[in-house]
Amino acid sequence: MASIIHLSKLHILILLVFCSCFLHNTYVTSVTLSLDTDKQTLFYMKSQTITQPPDALATWDPNTSPCNWTRVSCGDHGQRVVDVDLSGLGISGPVNPHIGNLSFLRTLQLQENQFQGIIPETITNLLRLRILNISFNSIQGAIPANISRCMKLRIVDFMQNKLSGSIPEDLTLLVNLQILNLAGNHLSGSIPPSIGNLSSLLTLKLGTNTLSGPIPGDLSRLVNLKNLDLTINNLTGIVPPSIYNMSSLETLAVASNDLGGDIPYNVGDTLPNLQIFNFCINKFTGTIPGSLHNLTKIRGIRMAHNRLHGTVPPGLGNLPELEMYNMLASRT
Numbered sequence: 001m002a003s004i005i006h007l008s009k010l011h012i013l014i015l016l017v018f019c020s021c022f023l024h025n026t027y028v029t030s031v032t033l034s035l036d037t038d039k040q041t042l043f044y045m046k047s048q049t050i051t052q053p054p055d056a057l058a059t060w061d062p063n064t065s066p067c068n069w070t071r072v073s074c075g076d077h078g079q080r081v082v083d084v085d086l087s088g089l090g091i092s093g094p095v096n097p098h099i100g101n102l103s104f105l106r107t108l109q110l111q112e113n114q115f116q117g118i119i120p121e122t123i124t125n126l127l128r129l130r131i132l133n134i135s136f137n138s139i140q141g142a143i144p145a146n147i148s149r150c151m152k153l154r155i156v157d158f159m160q161n162k163l164s165g166s167i168p169e170d171l172t173l174l175v176n177l178q179i180l181n182l183a184g185n186h187l188s189g190s191i192p193p194s195i196g197n198l199s200s201l202l203t204l205k206l207g208t209n210t211l212s213g214p215i216p217g218d219l220s221r222l223v224n225l226k227n228l229d230l231t232i233n234n235l236t237g238i239v240p241p242s243i244y245n246m247s248s249l250e251t252l253a254v255a256s257n258d259l260g261g262d263i264p265y266n267v268g269d270t271l272p273n274l275q276i277f278n279f280c281i282n283k284f285t286g287t288i289p290g291s292l293h294n295l296t297k298i299r300g301i302r303m304a305h306n307r308l309h310g311t312v313p314p315g316l317g318n319l320p321e322l323e324m325y326n327m328l329a330s331r332t
Contacts, residue, residue: 099123151176
């Protein structure tokens with residue numbers, strides 16, 4: 001009998017421990033998620049948050065539906081929270097792991113705050129997420145390795161944080177991605193050639209990191225790409241010739257690297273939509289391309305501090321959109 005009583009006490013203890021874990025970890029997968037758990041999650045996040053102004057989330061009242069809260073939107077039938085916008089509220093502290101409970105979320109905007117800590121792994125539970133913007137914060141650590149679980153992502157913007165480590169291959173599995181902005185971090189390693197698989201990509205910004213190695217020629221497979229920014233890294237080698245044939249490009253910026261080789265003479269013909277051409281502070285050689293005057297949409301040309309020679313092509317002053325150019329200062 002004593003052993004039976006002891007066994008019952010053990011069961012009760014296990015049950016109490018389970019309940020305690022359930023209360024303190026509401027993002028565990030066993031929870032049945034609903035609009036009510038969305039409300040609990042958001043209100044818990046608010047309780048851990050200081051905003052500027054302090055009453056920015058005053059409508060977040062636990063006695064009302066989150067569908068009526070400011071900066072929160074629900075789906076057509078008011079069943080679940082689908083959009084959360086906490087941008088520009090001066091929020092400090094970590095991104096709460098409970099965010100992974102908002103399983104119907106399509107848009108998460110946390111930019112322009114003072115978030116610290118890491119990107120919680122629970123973000124990869126947001127399988128319906130289309131927009132993830134955590135730019136202009138102080139987030140550290142690595143990009144979640146299994147971010148490819150969020151297969152519907154179209155925008156990933158982690159610009160201007162303190163992210164480190166390499167660019168995970170999982171990012172290159174997000175085939176619906178249109179904007180990938182990782183600029184202004186501490187990312188290292190090489191640029192994965194598999195980024196060339198992101199056929200929907202319009203903008204790729206990897207500038208101001210410590211990336212090294214060559215520019216993958218595979219990037220030229222991004223036939224819809226308009227903006228390519230690789231400035232301020234430690235990239236070496238040449239710009240692959242196929243990059244100069246990406247006729248969709250509007251911005252081509254590789255300044256402040258350790259790149260060399262000649263710039264093709266006919267670049268002004270093969271990149272007809274170019275608006276920003278920034279190649280300064282590298283080791284490019286050869287003559288200044290004579291076809292630059294054919295870039296009728298160009299707004300800025302920067303080629304100074306290289307090893308170029310020759311004269312400035314005539315006709316640049318007649319380009320209707322040109323605002324500035326520099327290409328004469330040399331680099332030894």
